[in-house]
Amino acid sequence: MSHHIVEVKNLRHVYADGTVALDTVSFRITHGESVAIIGANGAGKSTLLQHLNGCITATSGEVFIGHIPLTRNTLPAIRRTVGMVFQYPDDQLFMPTVFEDVAFGPRNQGLPEELTAERVREALELVGAAHLASKPPYHLSGGEKKRVAIATVLAMSPDVLVMDEPTSGLDPFARRQLMGLLREFHHTKIFTSHDLDMVLELCPRTIILHEGIIMADGATADIFANDHLLAACRLEKPFALQGCPVCRTSTN
Amino acid sequence: MNAITTAVIDLKQLELFAQGDTQVHGRDARVKVLVTLFFILSVISYHRYEINGLLPFTLFPIIMVCRAELPIPYLARKMLLICPFILLIGAFNPLLDRSTLWQVGSIEISGGCISLLSLLLRSFLTIGAALILVATTGFTTICQALERLGMPEVFTVQLLFLHRYLFVLAEEAERASRARELRSCGSTGRGIGSFGSLTGHLLLRTWQRAERIHTTMLSRGFTGQFHGQRRERFSHADLTFLISWSVTFLLMRTMEPATLLGSFITGAFP
Incomplete structure (x- = not known):
């Protein structure tokens, strides 16, 4: 049995005000896959991600992580398997120092202090933030906060990495650095993003959500070649596929 | 600049002072919290007309600021900020309490004026001590120290x-x-x-x-409990710091050194 398989069957989520955020969503992501979930604002991407580690409960349907159904009893084990990086790092960094924040997850897992310190050091080094260990989170820049937020999750050694808008709010250099970092993570990766160029580079597979329904699920290259589908889902091709803006020549 | 921005920068500045590397910064946070607490309790235990007894207590903030190398203008600015609040609390004292307490030549000083002065002095001392505690320890470390003290x-x-x-x-x-x-x-x-x-x-x-x-x-994986890192280090220097200041405050409170000094001077030069 692999811990890295994520399977969603007929997932439906209706918010308290009656908004149907997800409807009959089904997919299966296997070991080592890197999958992007894209869609317009309000398509249901963030809602879908929050189902993957039980942050919110489905109205109907099932979620399986490594063949284990997500239930109240399996929640602690599943949260150890699925590492979730949220869109706003300020929500994720709440401890007094960066070190304490990265140590929060491993300590909750019951790891001894020496091992926790080692995990923290490794995770911070991996994201290039080892020098920030003693700093309070409110002294960090946006890019630094994002990198530390990723380290908080990496320190828990998750089998599946789930990230909501990983490159939002980053400058081009920090974005490029982050993409390099994500390329190094060889377990299962699931991203939501409006950064379609990042999707093109990092994710061989893409799922398009539109108004809570899966409109397409397939190879990223094929999906970005389908202009009608993209337009219908309020999306467009990544800039890398749109041709030169000066000479107007297409890259195709 | 926006007032909120200035306040936030000021607060961050106070936290940055806590990263200093002086002997005072190095003392165990629990000890500093206890000493500050003893200081505040000693200062507020005086009756409302007390001024003489409070004067020796100014030594503590002065020594701490000098030894911790804290910037005096910054702290003075913070203290002045609270002035309006204290004045608001004590504004009616001179009007309500008009009984003459001191007489300097032909000038009569009412009990209300003395109590207002005493209130100002006590506020500056206690708030000053609290500011010094935060500036030499950091808010987070103070919280952890309070928890280790049983909070x-x-x-x-x-x-x-x-x-x-x-x-x-x-x-x-x-x-x-x-x-x-x-x-x-x-x-x-x-x-x-x-x-x-x-x-x-x-x-x-x-x-x-x-x-x-x-x-x-x-x-x-949060289950309702914070698993903080416990650092148990309580050196002889910490103990000396705690005992020496506590004894000093106790002596200042019971012996009234300002009055003693006054009696000594008037006794020596009658």
Whole structure:
């Protein structure tokens, strides 16, 4: 049995005000896959991600992580398997120092202090933030906060990495650095993003959500070649596929 | 610059002082908390007309500021900020209490004036001591020290969260306030009316943020307990610091050195 398989069957989520955020969503992501979930604002991407580690409960349907159904009893084990990086790092960094924040997850897992310190050091080094260990989170820049937020999750050694808008709010250099970092993570990766160029580079597979329904699920290259589908889902091709803006020549 | 921005920068500055490397900074946080507590208790235990007895207590903040190499102008500015509040509390003392307590030549000084002066002195001493504690220890370390001294964990967590998200809330408030100002075109806009809605929105946003933070905590295996790192180091120097200051405060409180010095001088030079 692999811990890295994520399977969603007929997932439906209706918010308290009656908004149907997800409807009959089904997919299966296997070991080592890197999958992007894209869609317009309000398509249901963030809602879908929050189902993957039980942050919110489905109205109907099932979620399986490594063949284990997500239930109240399996929640602690599943949260150890699925590492979730949220869109706003300020929500994720709440401890007094960066070190304490990265140590929060491993300590909750019951790891001894020496091992926790080692995990923290490794995770911070991996994201290039080892020098920030003693700093309070409110002294960090946006890019630094994002990198530390990723380290908080990496320190828990998750089998599946789930990230909501990983490159939002980053400058081009920090974005490029982050993409390099994500390329190094060889377990299962699931991203939501409006950064379609990042999707093109990092994710061989893409799922398009539109108004809570899966409109397409397939190879990223094929999906970005389908202009009608993209337009219908309020999306467009990544800039890398749109041709030169000066000479107007297409890259195709 | 926006008042909120200035306040946040000031608060961050206070935290930065705590990263200093002097002997005072190096003392165990628990010891510093206890000494400050003894100091405050000693100062507030005097009756309302006391001034002589309070004067020797100014030694503690002076020594601490010098040894911790803290910038005096910064601390003085912070202390002056609280002046209006203290004056508001004691403003009616001179009017209500007119009995003559001191007589300097032909000038009669009423009990109200003395009690106002005493109130000011006590406020400066206690708030000064608290500021020095934060500037030499850091808010987070103080919270951890309080927990190790027996304060329930739930209060520590509340204080830590309050401190952490004060900055986030202040930044949000600043953005909302700037947006209001820009659309008020230099005038007061809709005036006080718009502030009701603005603060309401801030409250709701804070609520949503609290929910998001809870979600991120649950995602990282939070089960209701913080597993902090315990650092047990209590050196001889810490113990000496605690005992020497506590004994000094006790002597100052019971012996009244200012009066003793006065009697000595008047006795020596009659």
